[in-house]
Amino acid sequence: xxxxxxxxxxxxxxxxxxxxxxxxxxxxxxxxxxxxxxxxxxxxxxxxxxxxxxxxxxxxxxxxxxxxxxxxxxxxxxxxxxxxxxxxxxxxxxxxxxxxxxxxxxxxxxxxxxxxxxxxxxxxxxxxxxxxxxxxxxxxxxxxxxxxxxxxxxxxxxxxxxxxxxxxxxxxxxxxxxxxxxxxxxxxxxxxxxxxxxxxxxxxxxxxxxxxxxxxxxxxxxxxxxxxxxxxxxxxxxxxxxxxxxxxxxxxxxxxxxxxxxxxxxxxxxxxxxxxxxxxxxxxxxxxxxxxxxxxxxxxxxxxxxxxxxxxxxxxxxxxxxxxxxxxxxxxxxxxxxxxxxxxxxxxxxxxxxxxxxxxxxxxxxxxxxxxxxxxxxxxxxxxxxxxxxxxxxxxxxxxxxxxxxxxxxxxxxxxxxxxxxxxxxxxxxxxxxxxxxxxxxxxxxxxxxxxxxxxxxxxxxxxxxxxxxxxxxxxxxxxxxxxxxxxxxxxxxxxxxxxxxxxxxxxxxxxxxxxxxxxxxxxxxxxxxxxxxxxxxxxxxxxxxxxxxxxxxxxxxxxxxxxxxxxxxxxxxxxxxxxxxxxxxxxxxx
Numbered sequence: 093x094x095x096x097x098x099x100x101x102x103x104x105x106x107x108x109x110x111x112x113x114x115x116x117x118x119x120x121x122x123x124x125x126x127x128x129x130x131x132x133x134x135x136x137x138x139x140x141x142x143x144x145x146x147x148x149x150x151x152x153x154x155x156x157x158x159x160x161x162x163x164x165x166x167x168x169x170x171x172x173x174x175x176x177x178x179x180x181x182x183x184x185x186x187x188x189x190x191x192x193x194x195x196x197x198x199x200x201x202x203x204x205x206x207x208x209x210x211x212x213x214x215x216x217x218x219x220x221x222x223x224x225x226x227x228x229x230x231x232x233x234x235x236x237x238x239x240x241x242x243x244x245x246x247x248x249x250x251x252x253x254x255x256x257x258x259x260x261x262x263x264x265x266x267x268x269x270x271x272x273x274x275x276x277x278x279x280x281x282x283x284x285x286x287x288x289x290x291x292x293x294x295x296x297x298x299x300x301x302x303x304x305x306x307x308x309x310x311x312x313x314x315x316x317x318x319x320x321x322x323x324x325x326x327x328x329x330x331x332x333x334x335x336x337x338x339x340x341x342x343x344x345x346x347x348x349x350x351x352x353x354x355x356x357x358x359x360x361x362x363x364x365x366x367x368x369x370x371x372x373x374x375x376x377x378x379x380x381x382x383x384x385x386x387x388x389x390x391x392x393x394x395x396x397x398x399x400x401x402x403x404x405x406x407x408x409x410x411x412x413x414x415x416x417x418x419x420x421x422x423x424x425x426x427x428x429x430x431x432x433x434x435x436x437x438x439x440x441x442x443x444x445x446x447x448x449x450x451x452x453x454x455x456x457x458x459x460x461x462x463x464x465x466x467x468x469x470x471x472x473x474x475x476x477x478x479x480x481x482x483x484x485x486x487x488x489x490x491x492x493x494x495x496x497x498x499x500x501x502x503x504x505x506x507x508x509x510x511x512x513x514x515x516x517x518x519x520x521x522x523x524x525x526x527x528x529x530x531x532x533x534x535x536x537x538x539x540x541x542x543x544x545x546x547x548x549x550x551x552x553x554x555x556x557x558x559x560x561x562x563x564x565x566x567x568x569x570x571x572x573x574x575x576x577x578x579x580x581x582x583x584x585x586x587x588x589x590x591x592x593x594x595x596x597x598x599x600x601x602x603x604x605x606x607x608x609x610x611x612x613x614x615x616x617x618x619x620x621x622x623x624x625x626x627x628x629x630x631x632x633x634x635x636x637x638x639x640x641x642x643x644x645x646x647x648x649x650x651x652x653x654x655x656x657x658x659x660x661x662x663x664x665x666x667x668x669x670x671x672x673x674x675x676x677x678x679x680x681x682x683x
Contacts, residue, residue, distance in 0.1 A: 095276040098170045098253050099244035101317045106131040108292060108319030112312075114160045117329040119340045125160060127316065130167065135241040137168025143238030144229055146206055148173030148245055151255060153204040153227075154303075155195070155217060157181040159324040161233045162302050163312060165208045168236075170253065173245030177202040177255040177267070178303040181213065188216045192223070198265040199224045201501060202255050208233055249273040255501060256305055258415045267501035268415045277494040278418035279314045281466035287423055288348060288378055288409075290315070296322035297346040299330035299337055306383050309419040310350050334359045335367035338398075342371045350380030350409075353387050354564045356394040361563070363397075374402030378426065382411040384629055385531065385549045388432045388458040395429075405429040412462035412531055416516055418495040422471065422529045424463030431461040433530055437607060442544045444486040446523045446530065457550060461528040469493030473524055478513065481523075488535055489522045490515040521547070537632055539570035541578050546570075546609055548632060554606035555582050555599045555614075560590035565622050569636040579612040583635050583644065585619050592616035615644065 096104060105127035112130065116122045125133070146152065152169050154176045156162040162178075169176040179198055182191040199207065203226045209217050211232040221227045247253075253272040257265050283290040296315050300307030302324075315322045323344060330337050338359065341349060356379075381391065395405035406427045413420040424431065437457045439447040449456045465471045472480050473487040481487045496516045499507035510517055521538065522531040533547035540546075551568035555561055565585035570578030582603070586595055596614035603611050621644075623631045638644035 095249060095273060095280065096317070097247050097249060097251075097272040098167070098275060098313070099173075099247060101276075101313075102127070102131050102134060102167055102171060103244060105316050105319050110292065110315065110319040110321050112160070112163065113321065113323040114158075115323055115325045115329075115340065117326065117332075117336075119325060119329070119336045119343070121323070123160065127319070130164065131171075132240075133164045134168040134171045135244070136237050137164055137233075138172030138174075138241045138244075140236040140238035141169060141172045141174060141206075141208075141231075142241070144206065144231055144236070146172070146174055148247075149175070150205040151175045151177055151202050153177050153179050153199050153202055153207045153220075155179050155181050155207060155209045155213065156233055157210065157213075159302060159326070161210065165233050165236070166254070166302075166308075169208070171241060171244040173247055175252045175254055177204060177257075178308060179257070180301065180303045181209075182216070185216070192216070192219055196220060196223050198257055198267070199227065201257075201265050201267045203501070205229075206231055208236065210234065247272060249276065256308075256415050266503065266506070268497050269499055269501050270418055270497055274418045274495055274497060275309070275313065276317070277468075278420060279309065279317045281469070281495070282310065282314050282420050282423075283318045284466075286466055287420070288314075289426065290318045290320060290348070292319050294318075294320045294347045295344060296320060296348040297325065297337070297340050297344060298322060298349060299325040299327050300350065301327050304383075305415050305419045306350055306352075306413070310380070311348075315348075330355070331358075333362075335363045338363065338367075338371055338373065341376055342373060342401075345375040347375055347377045348380075349376065349378075350382065352383040353381055353385060353390050356381065357387075357390045357563060360390070360393045360397055368398070368401050371398070371401040373398055374404075376403060376407050378409050379403075379407045380409045380411055382413055382420075382462075385533075386410040386430075386460045386462070387553065388430065388460050391430050391460065410460045410462050412520075412529055414518055414520075416497045416510065416518075417491055417493075418497065420466070421469070421491060421495075422463040422465050424461055424528065431528065433459045433461065433525060435459065437550070440486065440532070441546050441607075444545060446484040446486065446525060459530040459532065461525075461530055463528055465491075465493070465529075466495075469495060471524070471529055472515070473522065474515075483524050483526075486521055486523045486532055489518040489520045489529070489531070491518055492516065537569070539568070539578050539580055541570070541580065541609065546580070546607065550607055551580070551582060551603055551609070551611070552630075554603045555584060557606070558595070558598050558602050560587050560595050561585075561599065562587055562619070564630075565619075567622055567630050567632050567635045569632050569639075571636060571640055580609060581613045581615065581636075581639060582611055583615045583617060583622060583639065585622055586616055588619070590616075615639070617644070 111126035114123045166176045206229045208231050211234050214232045218230045249272045253275050255267045298311035302308045408430050412422045434456050436447040436449040439445050470492040472490050475487045519535050521533050537548045548568040552566040555566045562585045567583045599614050600611050
């Protein structure tokens with residue numbers, strides 16, 4: 093099948109029966125948009141962008157909360173030959189100053205000529221025009237209609253298609269330059285015979301943010317290229333009431349939906365028996381899980397809880413991907429229950445080998461297979477010297493193939509380092525077993541104590557098992573404050589009303605029991621303290637920096653109610669200055 097540029101794909105989709113549906117907060121359909129209507133809207137928006145003085149090849153930042161307006165703006169820019177750069181919108185207007193401080197570096201890196209947003213946000217985001225020299229205009233999507241383009245822009249496969257920012261610290265944003273070829277290769281692999289095997293009868297449902305690659309590429313653009321139909325629910329609607337996601341799948345007979353691990357865990361904990369009364373999840377043939385570590389116990393708990401309403405464990409599709417690889421890297425076979433590798437925890441940490449274990453319990457670590465690379469794409473595991481490692485040896489995951497990006501915008505030095513030797517150095521640790529990929533953690537996150545390697549995910553999971561700890565609100569890291577060795581620190585948020593001292597001791601005990609490692613300090617912080625990226629990943633580096641610099645305030649010896657209130661006020665003032673809340677932070681683990 094010939095590869096299509098994104099504008100060509102929009103034109104091809106307009107000849108199919110597919111389209112998008114946009115749902116209200118209760119999950120009911122608010123509006124529909126066929127791909128033919130989408131093309132017409134995109135051509136009108138594209139004409140408006142040209143009429144505003146923007147020219148093919150220029151970049152525009154897209155900061156639009158609502159799915160319909162976002163997709164119309166994004167695809168309108170593509171059809172006009174512009175390069176859209178999706179950025180996350182502010183979650184709260186009362187924190188717009190912090191939001192602007194976080195967003196301006198990304199707009200600056202993107203070299204955006206304009207910002208496209210909503211009428212409601214235009215006044216706030218107008219400050220970017222004064223702060224970023226390249227921005228000539230801040231445009232409201234509601235008023236962005238001009239002379240309709242007569243045809244889509246004649247872009248080439250190796251031209252940039254859009255700019256996506258990696259998850260991580262927004263103080264040092266890295267703009268990933270993707271080409272039309274990268275996008276076409278990746279969505280073709282995702283949808284094809286070694287991927288989801290999409291047909292025009294498939295139907296998707298997604299609440300994932302569209303400024304993130306899994307939501308935009310995985311659930312919006314892949315179905316566009318295949319001419320399917322997908323419904324969009326807002327992230328906030330899911331986070332407020334996870335059962336809404338499942339009800340939409342049941343009602344619309346959706347076959348495809350992806351989510352991070354925390355979403356399945358949230359459903360296990362928050363969906364009540366009364367919410368399941370009329371559910372029928374037998375239609376759900378692919379339940380993708382990625383964007384963060386996939387936990388075997390989460391998948392097992394979800395499959396068990398929803399088995400009686402038709403969910404099959406074989407529907408799970410644990411996968412691995414990253415922005416620099418466009419999106420997806422590996423998929424397991426369809427219709428196979430998750431493959432779990434139980435390995436010796438001691439050998440994994442000390443010898444960096446995944447030795448199968450049959451003992452279970454605290455001495456065993458369970459890792460979920462993320463499958464094999466797509467045809468034409470390669471994965472290998474490299475040691476510190478760069479040489480390939482044998483199966484079941486842990487090393488850095490290296491990637492190669494047509495989905496690999498061409499570099500970071502304006503960061504030639506970092507691009508050369510990341511793409512050294514013709515391989516994309518992912519920065520993730522993992523191993524291969526029977527040709528399938530198992531992901532262990534991040535290279536830079538690895539904690540080394542007395543020559544042994546510990547992975548933060550394992551420590552965080554153990555701490556999360558303690559009653560009173562907020563799920564998804566635990567960060568583990570190593571720090572060397574003049575001691576010459578890594579001290580292990582765990583920072584966590586408690587469920588409301590939990591005594592900090594008692595909780596810290598129980599966390600220490602659980603981590604020792606599960607991993608054999610002694611934690612030097614457990615820091616209990618107020619709810620909303622621990623930051624996440626725009627894709628919902630924990631920002632360990634930022635938390636460690638706060639801890640080491642003293643920004644991370646810790647109440648020592650606080651006994652009186654007055655002193656505790658004062659501590660909480662000071663803490664929240666510090667964090668309001670340090671970072672802005674994004675759409676997922678503060679909601680993902682709320683009880």
